[in-house]
Amino acid sequence: MDLSKEWGTLYYISSKQQLPVFPVPANSHITINLPNGFVPIEMHLCDMVGRQYNTPYQFLNNSVLIDTRQLPPGIWLAVVKHIYGTNTTRFIIQK
Secondary structure: OOHHHHHOOOOOOOOOOOOOEEOOOEOOEEEEEOOOOOOEEEEEEEEOOOOEEOOOEEEEOOEEEEEOOOOOOEEEEEEEEEOOEEEEEEEEEOO
């Protein structure tokens, strides 16, 4: 018996997994690729001091498109919450 047909497919996304980000370094936007089965709930950005920034973003298919035009240059963290937990990915903004 094929249980995936009976019960569906269970996806596991490790919270230690770095999600791919491009372009590197970023200027006006970044795109974060999401694994198959990834169901995002919300997203925010943090600077290296830990301050949270709410910036415009869109979930599109298996990615998140984030507008970074209003953010200063530096190293940033994208925190993506999903149904299995939270993943944090680093990226650089350079202008």
